[in-house]
Amino acid sequence: MEVLNKLYEMTAFGAIGDDPMTLVMLALALFLLYLGIGKRFEPLLLVPIAFGVLLANFPGGNMAVTPSTDIIEHMTIIEIAKEYGIMNMLYYMLIKTGLLPPLIFMGVGAMTDFGPMLRNLKLAFFGAAAQIGIFTVLISAVALGFSLKEAAALGIIGGADGPTAIYTAIKLAPHLLGPIAIAAYSYMALVPVIIPLVVKFTVTEKELKINMKEQDKLYPSKIKIKDINRTKIIFPIVLCAIVSILVPSSVPLVGMLLFGNLIKEIGSDTNRLMVAASDTIMNAATIFLGLTVGATMTAATFLDKTTLLIILGGFIAFAISIFGGIMAVKVHNLFSKKKINPLIGATGLSAVPMASRVANDIALKYDSKNHLLQYAMSSNISGVIGSAVAAGVLISFLS
Amino acid sequence: MDPNSSDIGDALVLLGVGMITVFLILALVVISGSILVRIVNKYAPEPVKKLKRASRSASGTAPEVIAAIAAVVETVTGGHGKVESIKKIEH
Known part of the structure; x- marks a missing residue:
């Protein structure tokens, strides 16, 4: 009998029975795995996050992230690994330090082409308008009783940029990291649903039929780029200098994005660096980011009213950002002869390139010749910069 | 709150x-x-x-065919291979 008791204690059955809420978290992990694998919702990140939730919530595995305390803050990485397990070691080494989001941004930069933005520079403004969701939800969240730091971390979901949302949460409200990451990536995966929904209620059929190429023919650009390759090499250096001087707190994100882009644009001389940034480092960073963020989500930290408010607030922030971009285009069209399709504004939030592809598909439904992908990419890429700058402003004011 | x-x-x-x-x-x-x-x-x-008019090489192979073969060789050999001559093999 004693042997059976010891065997029972060795397994996790007893611990699961002691805390039934663990079962809810395990069910949530399985649901997220279903979304990632079955529904293909951002599988590259949702699958590691979901598996991190699974690992963290099996009692006795010592894989759940322990919330930061003074004692942990003063321990070495080796001491943390010995005392709290390897997941905590990874969390405090890679996440708490804010290392992984900039590394992912470097990879994103190495896969981003600034060409569409340089060819349609004016459209970059709509990437600014689409950040309005971040700040309006910040105000609403404060009104609901969130602290300023928590509200800012929640609002940044409206930027539709996973690494930016995670980076801001790490800096301002690390205890909300799990739900914020889940909300950010879930809504990014739902871009093909959310953009058409907002467009349906805010844009007329006539506006959706505005053909960007025809507008370009009617009102051609005054400047033609003669050497796009050289321009694309110098551009990230110039942009990095501007952002570094004006919003230094956004440099870890924007600076790494632009470095990644530079090594891509230089070409064959730095090809190995580009491959490392966009492939090896990016993939490794994504795995560790997903697993450790997932491991922060235990029943004690995740199952409360705050999580529900974050999920709801994140959706509203997302929708307002899309609405803001669309409205900015509508205002522009009131005063300009050269009309712009409001879908360009809808792509002002990040979520590159999915938002652009969705906008392109909507435009093609109304006019089979209206390929606006290249135009949408301009505001889409500027949205990445815009949300990183917004995050920089929030961090520098609140941390 | x-x-x-x-x-x-x-x-x-x-x-x-x-x-x-x-x-x-x-x-x-x-x-x-x-x-x-x-x-x-x-x-x-x-x-x-300067765009040159497409002309046939000494071997009689069109430039676009040579470019296609060179691209295939480069891909297959990982950039180590080089096309020096092209001969048509009669069956």
């Missing part, structure tokens, strides 16, 4: 400062991008490539 009026005031300030900063940065992106394009156009325009 009770809302604090001073926090709401701070949030409104953040709305103003944040949106102005984002617009300012992206305005500078637009302006610096335009200036950069003008400078590159003026001082380092891309050399105009």
